[in-house]
Amino acid sequence: MRVLKFGGSSLANANRFLEVAKIITDKAQQGAIAVVVSAPQGITNHLVYLADNIASKTAIDQGLGQFQQASTDIINALSNQLSGFDGDKVKAHVSDLVGQLDRYLEGAHLLAYCPEHINARIISLGERVSVSLLEGVLTAQQYQVSTIAPEKFLFTNNASLNAVADLAKSKAQYAEHYSELSGIGLMPGFIGTSADGQLTTLGRNGSDYSAAVLAVCAKADACEIWTDVSGVYNADPRAIPSATVLDYLSYQEAMELSYFGAKVLHPKTIGPLAQHHIKCYIKNTAKPDAKGTLIGNERSKGDSVKAISNLDDLTMINVSGPGMKGMVGMASRVFAAMSQANISTVMISQSSSEYCISFCVHSADAKRAKKSLQQAFELELFNGLLEPIQLQQKLSIISLIGDGMQQQQGVAAKLFSSLAQARVNVIAIAQDSSERSISVVIEERKATDAIKVCHQNFFSHHQSIDVFLVGCGVVGSELIDQIARQQGALAEQNIDLSVYGIANSKGMALQSGGIDLNNWQAFIEAPSQRVALTVEEIKNFVRENHLINPVLVDCTSNEALAMSYVEYLEQGFHVVTPNKKANTDSWQYYQALRTAAQHTKRRFLYETTVGAGLPVIDTLQSLFRAGDKLHQFQGVLSGSLSYIFGKLDEGMSISQATAIAKENGFTEPDPRDDLSGMDVARKLLILAREAGMALELSDIEIEPVLPSDFNAQGSVTEFMNNLVQIDEYYANKVSQAKSEGKVLRYIGNIIDGKCKVSIEAVDGTHPLSAIKDGENALAIHSRYYQPIPFVLRGYGAGAAVTAAGVFGDLLRTLAWEQVS
Template identity: 35%
Template sequence: MKVLKFGGTSVGSAQNINRVISIVEELSSNHQIICVVSAVGGITDQLQQTGQLAQLGDTSYLDILADIEKKHFQLLDELIPVNSYQVKTALEEKLKHLKSLLSGIYLINELSPKTLDKLLSFGEQLSSFIISETLIVRNLDASLKNTQDLILTDENFIKAHVFIRESNENITNYFRSSKHKITILPGFVARSHNGNSTTLGRGGSDYTAALVAAALKSKELEIWTDVSGMYTANPKLVKQAYPIEQINYQEAMELSHFGAKVLYPPSIQPVLELKIPIVIKNTLQPQDKGTYISSNAYQSGQSATGISNIDNIALLTLQGSGMVGIPGFSKRLFEQLALDKINVILITQASSEHSICIAIDQTDIAKAESGINHMFSYEIEQKKLNPVLVENDLAIIALVGSNMKHLQGMSGKMFGALGRNNINIVAIAQGSSEINISAVIDQKDVKKGLNTLHERFFEGNHKQVNLFIAGVGNVGEKLIAQIRQQRKYLKEKLKLNLRIIGVSNSRKMYFNSDGIDPKTWKEGLQNGENASLEGFYDRAVELNLRNSVFVDVTASAAVAQQYEHYLKESIAVVACNKIACSAALENYQKLKNYSLKYNAPFLFETNVGAGLPIIDTLQNLISSGDKIVSIQAVLSGSLNFVFNNFTNETKFHDIVKQAQEQGFTEPDPRIDLSGVDVARKILILARESGLAMNLKDIKNNSFLTDKNNASDTVDDFYRTLLEDEQHFQSLYASAKAKQQQLKYVATLTENEASVGLQEIPVGHPFYNLKGSDNIVMFYTARYPEQPLIVKGAGAGADVTASGLFADIIRIGNN
């Protein structure tokens, strides 16, 4: 004998009911089937609404009643299209009784709990009638049994208490004599000894099925719903969530209590006591394995079993020095809540006894606050207690698993993961059984919190990194191409899932919370919304995604000013834009401090040397206790390109133009040739070395003429280069005469920093520096004579993009 229960979604349409019938028919070939059914999806709420409107004398209840009638007749017509006259007449008769009941409520303007139970019972009575008649018409050996004849209760209407012994006798006696292969039972409904209709409260149909399974000592109870079992997290919020194959009763109860809607914990108590396994199955996908719940189920290899949450929570805190060492405060608090019929969801109390925090449903705030303040009015008046403190718009997120009690550090891993993603924890609770660790967080952070914990505990250490890229010109485009090329490698080798969520240029911005396809991002951006710095930031914050990274691939001061806002939201910043780190020292220090305070990485390796690990090498030297004595460097790929290609047979103007066209200079080459760009780079290295310097402290020995420096526009600058060609030729001739090379060199010591054009002799490490390469020589306490050298390509879109990419990967691996 098998006991099956089908919920409201499973019987919510003719198509779904046909699925139910197929399942029942297949199982009935080898088993006697007892099928408990809920009301058609949404009907119970509609019935309650009609009663409330009728009580108020509002005739609009008739419109809802008409909709209820229409739904059931439509189901009947689709399930039994012919020969349904007698069935339709019987259905009409049932609906007449419903209409008559509502008419009575309307006339006397009263809806007592007793009448409400009778009203709500129509949902299951109607659905079970239609399903049983459909089975019979299709020549299946089926019958309908009114559960009200089997389950007896007291008259605590709305949530009646079942008389277990009498109900068990009725159930066993009936099914001992029943010979039908299939018996349909309406769930949720029962009857008192006085013959009045009663209902079993929330989860009533599950309770009906559990009572029947327990009375008959069934081998298992199958609960069919619209999901393939209990999931590791809510699949509507966590796309990576997956069904749990096996779970024990206690874990199932914890997950169900904390928001998993598949089961209502009190309703399965009858089978739990007898250790009858429960199987959660999907009516829409019956081939899926589902979840098997038993007393000894075990999730091998998993530190946790699932994550769940309860939304719309309020936290009430009773605190004051008058509580310390005084017995009875907790008793009075919970007595008052019980009198007000307020359910307490979570409790936490510090060992100082100075405060007690409780979490309740947000709808109960006013009642709870008033009751508690009244109960402790004397202590509040005497200043021994503060009026109860109320915090709204909260949620509870819970990590559940029997295995957790055997593992150290689970709480640390949970809270560390939440903290790294800027999810503030308002309160925590953990029972001595260690099966549940609960945290109260802001409601707005629920999705982010669930995904963060699911990634940490259920995705094999795979990490999702969400990118917001500002600036998709030459370098930005190369970065996206590199991400596209390496996605598979990153997933397989580094367990990183890089998703581009937002892209922006100076005109348009485009977002996709599910990830922008790196193949088609240009089309999306072209059709995107008008760009704004504030709008881009607002969307990144609003999406509130875990492991978010803002990537600045611009040279804009306005974009650099946004960094602090991103860091305050624990959004990491990766930048090739040098402006922020070379601006006022106070701004640089502020960004570094925000990075530490808000646990948001701030990486800018590409500020110096494009993709070369110059800043990383410097930081490693400092972190390991080495001391920088001096730095000598060629840090401008554009200037190195220019002077490597400039000869007495070329024009300086033409070489600069070539460098700009090949992407080695900024769009405005004056930034490179003036030495300001190199000065910014050595300033950044100075600051990373621990020196407190500003840009004005860098001595800039410019090789340009006064006319070059005074040019107002780029075109004007190029004109002056032609006019002053002889000046540049003289620089070249001076170096050539000494068999030396022109290099633009940055120098840093403990006391000063400078940049300028130098003549480099043969044999010097800078002499043979080719193309757009950069070189940095670190003289330190550990490398006093032979410097530590970093050398390689220091300009170009590809290498700059690769440097940004490397910083992103560093964050992902953090």
């Protein structure tokens, strides 16, 4: 025999009943079966609401009508779709059930109180409706049906609303009443009976448990749980879309998963099946041919961690104080108080100093638990031997589960590294001696983030980069194009890089699921998509969408945004930027940036602030970490000035060279920003600070390209027209240098702790003499590199190389150390 159980989602409407009947009749061709059914979807919740609102006559009257109408709708639909379905007979039976419900509710209303045994009778009527409907369907299809009444054999303890079955007595009674069951057995789930004959229920969603008990009593070969998913997943698929179905679980793994929140299984279900070695299958009603998950007796093989589960809506209770230490029996008194209050303890943790016992209960039981403890320890609390009982609410338990975890090194370390990556604080930890599960208590609001990172690191090995791009000008637009081109290649490397926000002068446009980069221009222009560019707005978006690796990419030169980097770092964002304003503000702010990054374990990456795409910053940081020390630095640090001064060598005037550089996009829109020398000064200051020099921008000696007596006022057009006035001045300087066998270069120098940017005439032996056409070059004289300097050279201007450098920094935000 096989026992089949169908949940409420499988019986939501007439079509679902017909699908279930098809599965049942197909199985009946293969051998004897018994079927356990839940109430149609939503019915039990409705009945619980009625029992909880017993004082309201209006709620009762409306509820009765809604209960009958929901049943009648299914009956009418079945009558229309299924020939031979006796709708009148089923309606008469449902009408009897409505009459019973009316009497229970009326009596409880008169008492202004609903006793638990009456509550049990009220909330169990939905399963009886399902039996009547399914019996009508199967009878119409010419199948013989035998109704199994759980009141006759499924004996439980006296807990009316969360009863536990007495398997030995139930087996004996089943053999007495149903030893020769004929046809298809049909039983309402969720229902039992106490020794004194009162109806009990097996806890919410307890029909799975009913099926397990029936399977034991009927000595079934297997128990099949049919639901709306294709098996047990390695994580909650609602939170983790990439979660996969597990082919096999051991009984022990299944019990751990069901206990710690796996919605597919009732926690009590596996115990009876494991005790009697009955296989259990989890199957999908909508996909009956899908393999599903098999739960059996063999120990799982393969991956050390089989699944991740979470149990929400928990409260941690802390019992602590000097009276705990060394006192024999304190723990037993704590949990005796919970037992007397009929409160289930979910997880326990105790400090090694014996000063504190912490345990989790379901939040619905928290107030009762506190009251029970206050009564049990009244004297200790009064005399100050115990501190006031503390409740910490809105918590979740995250559990790693797997037989293969036993004696497997590194699992706990990987778990805690993952939680750190998700910026999740661990409140308590528990692991049993079997090493089959590790559980941690965390804030409920961070549970999805924790599961997402753990699933990535233990199963998918995918890493994510969640980008918020500010500035979609020349560099920003190029960066978007580069990301769009590379997304396929990155996906092949298990890297999910998505742009969730793009900001321009009008605000930040955000899109859950990521922006379509092939149509981003139109998207950001839609007013409905835009929000203000603030840390709070973007932080709320990240939290609502459970993004775990958010990166702010600033492709502007905006000073106000640069001054907010510390806030972004403190809120969990990496910051990637070619904007030099933050690193060249005060030394105090420079230090604050690094402190914030270190404290929050976020990355502040600014490779492109010096040398565009050249690996300048990373190279210097590696040298200095290895113990090198800067003695002297010389560099051509401006791609635009490299281009302009290179053209002067070729005989071009400075006005012509500047105009071409502007036309080619080498300069800023206003070339005065380049010719002032301030851009080079900022880059030189960044390099000096990397070398440990606590300098300010005002400490840099700057010789601008424009002569001091030149009038640089007016519009950009006026300025460009007036630039011809200094052509002769530079022609003379170039001629003088050439007569000495030298060329002019705009160079940044660091020597003896002092920084200067100026025009220099250098000969052919100088490492910077050949630098032109937009190239940058840096000559580093250090402890390790002398007398011949270490030289970095390459293009230092242009949107493509700058965007590529930013892209490279983006990829450095990946937490590769988390994957092993």
